[in-house]
Amino acid sequence: MANGWFGKKRLPGAEVQEAPPSIPDGLWTQCGKCREVLFAREWERNLKVCTKCGHHFRLTAPERIAMLLDEESFVEIDGDLTSANPLNFPGYDDKIRRHGAASGLKDAVVSGHGTLDGYALSVAVTDAHFMRGAMGSVVGERISRAVELATQRRTPVLLISGSGGGARMEEGLLSLMQMAKTSASIARHHDAGLMTIILLTDPSLAGIMASWGSLGDVLLAEPGAQIGFVGERVSQQAHLGKVPQGFQSSEFQLTHGQIDQVVHRKDLRDTLTLLLEFAGAPGVA
Amino acid sequence: MANGWFGKKRLPGAEVQEAPPSIPDGLWTQCGKCREVLFAREWERNLKVCTKCGHHFRLTAPERIAMLLDEESFVEIDGDLTSANPLNFPGYDDKIRRHGAASGLKDAVVSGHGTLDGYALSVAVTDAHFMRGAMGSVVGERISRAVELATQRRTPVLLISGSGGGARMEEGLLSLMQMAKTSASIARHHDAGLMTIILLTDPSLAGIMASWGSLGDVLLAEPGAQIGFVGERVSQQAHLGKVPQGFQSSEFQLTHGQIDQVVHRKDLRDTLTLLLEFAGAPGVA
Amino acid sequence: MTASIEEFERAIAELETQIERVRKLTRDQGLDRSDEIAKLEELKSDLLRKRYGKPTGWDKTQIARNPKRPFTLDFVRLMFSDFTELHGDRLTGEDGAMVGGIARLNDQWITLVGHQKGRDASERHHRNFGYARPEGYRKALRLMRLSEKFKRPIICFIDTPGADCSVTSEEHGISESIARNIHEMFRLRVPIIVVITGEGGSGGALGIGIGDRVLMLEHSIYSVIAPEGCAAIVWRDAKRGSEAAEVLGLTPHQAKRFGIVDEIVKEPLGGAQRDYDAAAKSLKDALVRNLAELHQIQTEELLRSRYDRFRSLGVFHAGS
Amino acid sequence: MTASIEEFERAIAELETQIERVRKLTRDQGLDRSDEIAKLEELKSDLLRKRYGKPTGWDKTQIARNPKRPFTLDFVRLMFSDFTELHGDRLTGEDGAMVGGIARLNDQWITLVGHQKGRDASERHHRNFGYARPEGYRKALRLMRLSEKFKRPIICFIDTPGADCSVTSEEHGISESIARNIHEMFRLRVPIIVVITGEGGSGGALGIGIGDRVLMLEHSIYSVIAPEGCAAIVWRDAKRGSEAAEVLGLTPHQAKRFGIVDEIVKEPLGGAQRDYDAAAKSLKDALVRNLAELHQIQTEELLRSRYDRFRSLGVFHAGS
C-alpha cells in the first residue's frame, strides 16, 4: 500500500505555516522539528513524515482522507453546513471567512463515508488549519451525523482529530454542547454493538479529548502528537509549573494508559484494517 | 438503639488474647492500643470500643450478629459444614480442632439470615479467632450459599469480614477457588439487581479483599481496621521497605478511594438501615 | 459607570452595620427607632432590587463566585434528609472536590453528586477550590451507576471553575474521565436532574452535566471558558473579563434562549448567599416538581428525549 | 537423593556441549562419529525422560520458573497471526507485566490477555518480573469487554509469581482490581479459555483465571501460595520449599484431580523451553479444539456452566 497518495497534486493549506519564507514553496519544505530542508516530492512520498527525524507533519483533512480511504471511495456529506454567529461574537464572521480562504475548507471538519480496504465506514476528520480545529456547532453536527449514519448503516466509524482548540469560544456554550452531542451519538453507536475508532493526530486537545476524542473502542495516535486536556496557553495561565519531559505527547499518553497504540503513519492503514476485521465490519462488494 | 447488646452474657473467645494475665478476667480488660485498663461492663456497653482512645476491639462473629441484627431474628444456616483435609496437610485436622475449641466456632464463618431494622437479609461473618478467618472450602461454601439464598429470596446480603489470613494454604488451590466461587455468587446477586453490602473489620486482608471483600455495592469499614492486599508477614518477605504512615488502615483505604465510609461501631446499624432503605429492600412483616 | 458587585456588596455591608447599630440602640436604651430602621431596611431592599434587578453577565460571574454562596453540601443539608456520603472511585483515589451520596428528597431516595468548594483556607485546599479531578468524576459515575441499579433518580450539582488540569490529573486521564461520564450519562436508565448552582465551568461542569432537565440558579453562570481566559485569548488582556462575560452569553437567560437550560430557579433578593433557606426552598420546589414530571415518563422515552434534547443543540447555516 | 532440576539442567547442558564438540569434530575433520553422537543423544533423551518423567511438585516449580521458558508473547508469536497489541487501562496507567491485544487463531479473531515476564534485566524490570499491577488487571478487563462487544472469544495466559504488592499497587487498589476481574469474568458473554503456561501464582493468577476451560501446561504450577512462603509460615523456614511444594498440591495433576483444571497440555520432552515450536503447536491444538467445543454452546448455557464449574469447587464435610 501507501506509495504516492499525494502524488497527483498538492493539497491546499498543508503545512504552509511550517515552511520558512526563504525556501521556495513547492520544491522544498523544512521540518518543523529537526529543521532539515526536505525535497518536497520525497517528503510527500514519505506521507509527509520527515525523512530525517520521523516528525509527522500535520495533514489537512482532505489529505488524511486521501491517505486512508480506498481511492475514490469517499463521499462527503453535510458539506453544506456552515458556521453561523449565534452570539454575534465580534469578528467571528470575518474569522471564518479568513480561515476558509486560507485553508480551502468550509469549516474545521470534513465528514462522509467511504471504504477502507473494502470495509464500509463513516469518517470525520477535524482540521487544525481551520480555527485550530475548534469544535463549533458545524463540527459537532457533522461528527454526530457521521456517527449516526454509521449506526444506521451498521458500519464502524473512524473519527480523526487534528484539533488544538477544543471549544470554539465564539459560539459560547453552544460550542460546549457539541461535546455532549457527539458523545451521545457515540453512546448510541456503542449500544448498537458497532465500532468507534479514534485516531489522534497533532494536535488533539481540550474539548475534543474530553468528549469524542477519548471515546473509541480503540484509540490510536500518531507519534509525537500533542494530546491532552489543556493547551499550552491555558496551562501557563493555570500556573502548572514545570511539566515532565514529553508531557502531553502521544508517548506520554501511551505510558499513562490513555491510548492503545502509537502508530507510524505508514502503518496506519494496516492497523485500521485489522481493527475493522476484528470488529466484523461488513465489507462492501 | 445500641445499648446493652452484650449485657446478658459475655460471648466466648472475645479478645481474651488482648487481656494480660495479671488482670482478673471478667471484670477488667485492657485496651490493645492505648493500654488503658477498662472496666469490662462499661467497655461492653460501649460495644467493646475503648472508652479512652476509641480503639475498636475485635468481635466474634456471634457478637457481631447480636450487635447488628434484630433481636432473635438470626437463623443460622449450613452450620453442619465442617472442614475436611483434602490434601492431608500435616497438622490441619488438629489445628481445626484446637481453633474450634478455643473459639467456640466450627469454622471461620457464621452465616444465615435475619432482619435488620425489619429488613430481611442474608448475612455471613468471618471470624479472625478461628485460623485468622482464612478462607477454606467451608468459608467459601457458606458465603456463597448465604449470597445465593439472598438472591433467591430477593433480599440484600451483608458480608462482614474479619479475616487476616485470606487464603487457607492447608487446603491449597481449593482455598484459592473460594475467591472465584464467592465472587461468582455476588455477580449473580448483582445481576438480579440486589444489594451487597460489605463491612470490613480488623483484619481484612489478602484473598478476602481480592474477592468478596471488595465487591459490595457499598463498602463500609470500622475505624482503624487493617485492610489490604498482603499482611505484614508477606509484605516483610516482599521487602516492601518503608510504608507510609497508616498504611492499610481503614482511613488509608478511604483516602485512596477503596471504601465508601469509615463508620464508628455505634453508628453502623443506622448506616446499614439507610442503605437497605435506599436499596428498596422488602421489609419482613 | 455602575459599581461592581463587589463594591456594591461592601456598601451594603456598611448599611447593614448601620442598621444593626440602630437596633442595638433600641435594645440598649429602650428608645423606639423602628421608623428609622424600617427606612434603612427599605433603602437596603431598594438598593438590592436595583443592583440585582438587571445584573450583567459580569455581575452574575461575580455573584456566582461569591465565596459566601451556598455550596453543594449546604443545599444537601437544607433540602434532603438522611444524607449518607459515599466516598471514593474504587480505583485510585478520593476527590474532595466532588461529593456524592444517597439522600431522601421528601419521601424519595435519590443519589446526588456535585462539585464542592471550600469555605475556609484549609477546606478550600481539601476541596481543591472546586476543581474536580479524574477521581472525582469516576466517583460520580460509580455513584450514578449505583443509583441506576436501584432505580433511584440522580441529581447533579454543578459549581466548579473547571476541571483540574494539574500534571497528576492529566496523568490520571482527566479528559477520559469527563468524556466517559458524558457518554455514560446518556445511558443511565433513571431520571437525571442537573442544577448549576454557582459556576458552571466548561468541561468540568459538563462532566456531570447531562440530564433530562438542566436548571440554573438565577445568579449562576455556565460558560465554555472563564471570561478572563476568553479576554486573554481574544484581546490578549485578561482584565477585559467584563466585556468577555457579555459576549460569551454565560447567563441563565442566554443559556435558556438556546435550549441549553430548561428552567431558571429564582433566588432570594440579593442572591442565594443572603438567605440559604429561601434559596434551598426555591430549588427544592423546582426539583420536586421536575422529578414528579420525569417519573411520568417511561424509561425508553426518557432516554430518547435526553438524546434529542442535547442532539438538537447548535446553531448553523444549512444549504450553501 | 535426586538432583534438583537446576543441577540436572546444568549436567544436561554439559552433555549438550560435548555433543556439539563431537559434531564439530565431524565437520572439521571429516571423521564419521555419528555412532558416538547417536549414543550421546540417546543418553540425553534417556536422562531427560527419566528426570522429567515423574517430576515432583518442586521440580515443576523450578521448571515453571525457568527463565528460558516461552513467555506469553512467545506463544502469541508462534500460535497467532495479525497480533495487534493494545495498551493501557484508560484510567491511570499502562502495565508491562500484563499484555493484551487482538489476534487471529487460524481464521478466528480472538482477544488475548496475559502476564508477561522479561527475558533480560531491562525487560524484566519493564515487565516487573511478571507481577501485574492494578493497571494491568484493569487493562485486561477493558480488553476482555472489547472482545465481548464484538463477540470474540478470550484467551488468558497465566504466568505470574503473584500480583504486585507494592505500596503504589495497594494505593491503586490491587485487591479491587483482581476482585473486579473475577466478578466480571463470570459475566462476559463470550467463551473464555484460561491457560496456565508457567507460574500460576495465587490471586495474581486468578485475576485473569476465570474461564469455561482452564488448561495447564504439563510443567506449569498453580498454587495458593509460593512453596517458600508456605514453608516460612508453617515451618518458619523458607528453605523447606521443596517439602511445601509436595503438600500444597500445586501440580497440574493435583489441580485436575479437584476439578480446578480441565486439561493438561503435553510439553515436549524436557520441557517447553527445549522446543518452543513443539510447545506452541501442542497448546495451539488444545486451544483450537476447546474453542470449537465452546462455540457449540449457547451463551446462556455457557454462563451457567461457567458458574457451576467454579461454584462446585471445594471439599468439606456436610452433616455433623
Ligand SMILES: [Zn+2]
Ligand atoms: Zn525532521
Ligand SMILES: [Zn+2]
Ligand atoms: Zn484505648
